[in-house]
Amino acid sequence: MVDYVVNGAIGISMLDLRAGRNYLPYVAELKDRVIKYIDFFYTSSNGVDINGNVIGANPFDNTLSLVKKDTTDLVVDNVSCVEFCPYLQCGKRKFVGYKLDLPKSYISTDSFDAHTNAFLVFYYEDDKGVTTKRNEQIKISTSGVNFGVGTMNFFEDNRTLADKHFTQIYPSYSVFTQKGEQNILSTYSWCSMFVNLVKDNNIFVKNVPLYLLQTGYDFWYGHIVFDGVQIDFTRSYLQTDSQQQANFTGHPVVLGFKYND
Numbered sequence: 001m002v003d004y005v006v007n008g009a010i011g012i013s014m015l016d017l018r019a020g021r022n023y024l025p026y027v028a029e030l031k032d033r034v035i036k037y038i039d040f041f042y043t044s045s046n047g048v049d050i051n052g053n054v055i056g057a058n059p060f061d062n063t064l065s066l067v068k069k070d071t072t073d074l075v076v077d078n079v080s081c082v083e084f085c086p087y088l089q090c091g092k093r094k095f096v097g098y099k100l101d102l103p104k105s106y107i108s109t110d111s112f113d114a115h116t117n118a119f120l121v122f123y124y125e126d127d128k129g130v131t132t133k134r135n136e137q138i139k140i141s142t143s144g145v146n147f148g149v150g151t152m153n154f155f156e157d158n159r160t161l162a163d164k165h166f167t168q169i170y171p172s173y174s175v176f177t178q179k180g181e182q183n184i185l186s187t188y189s190w191c192s193m194f195v196n197l198v199k200d201n202n203i204f205v206k207n208v209p210l211y212l213l214q215t216g217y218d219f220w221y222g223h224i225v226f227d228g229v230q231i232d233f234t235r236s237y238l239q240t241d242s243q244q245q246a247n248f249t250g251h252p253v254v255l256g257f258k259y260n261d
Contacts, residue, residue, distance in 0.1 A: 002222035004093050006036055006123040007229070008204035011194065013049045014118040017057055019111040024102040024120075029206065032069075033124035035100050037093040039212055040064070040081040041119040047191030047209060050151065052241040053117045055191075059085040061113035065106050069099035078108065081118075086212065091219030093123075121208055123224065138167065141257050144177040145238050147248035152196075153240075155233040155255075164259040165228035169197070170213045172256040183254040187211060187218070192244045193253065198235040210238065215256070228260065 010029050040059050047055045059081035066076035075098050082088055143158045171190050174183055190211040197205035215223050
């Protein structure tokens with residue numbers, strides 16, 4: 001098993017792909033970040049983004065081209081999106097390792113997949129790089145997120161975990177919460193839940209499908225691991241679109257938290 005260590009991540013929707021080149025948007029949070037890995041989000045059960053758009057682009061019908069920042073160099077040139085799809089790679093990710101010029105980078109779409117919606121996640125490294133020394137003696141705990149009114153569902157106020165440095169935050173396979181409530185234990189549901197992690201007014205993980213942070217089943221080869229991050233529990237949240245919110249309301253999802261002492 002491989003650990004893919006990152007400092008943060010940003011997810012973006014690419015709506016209504018046209019046959020030919022579809023240029024990536026400018027993302028301010030990624031302007032000067034070293035991009036370590038990129039996920040092309042795809043599963044056998046299509047997810048829905050926070051605005052209700054079905055994520056259905058097929059990685060077999062799309063290729064990815066990436067331009068290095070401040071150059072015209074293609075560091076990834078017309079590579080099948082299958083290579084960037086962890087669902088099809090059993091969790092395996094390809095290392096990128098460059099600052100990118102996203103508006104010059106693009107997805108090339110086959111006519112068979114035109115007018116579908118794609119979703120990409122960019123995992124990045126801070127200027128300081130990865131600094132946390134991994135301790136094999138980790139601790140694991142769980143905490144619930146209840147779905148109520150509105151589409152932003154905040155984490156429980158967990159004083160025990162408040163000051164911990166986390167290496168993984170992931171959907172738990174626990175059947176019940178610590179309060180005895182039944183967990184939403186469904187990979188299909190996780191495809192339409194998006195993680196937002198906040199610390200000191202900085203959303204360092206933004207709009208990332210919960211499904212991509214899982215540690216089992218489809219992702220036996222490798223997992224996303226954070227570089228000892230801290231979070232503000234009462235300001236971090238899972239987000240869905242309004243229709244999915246209605247389906248989840250009144251039910252919790254259990255998250256797992258791994259951390260080093």
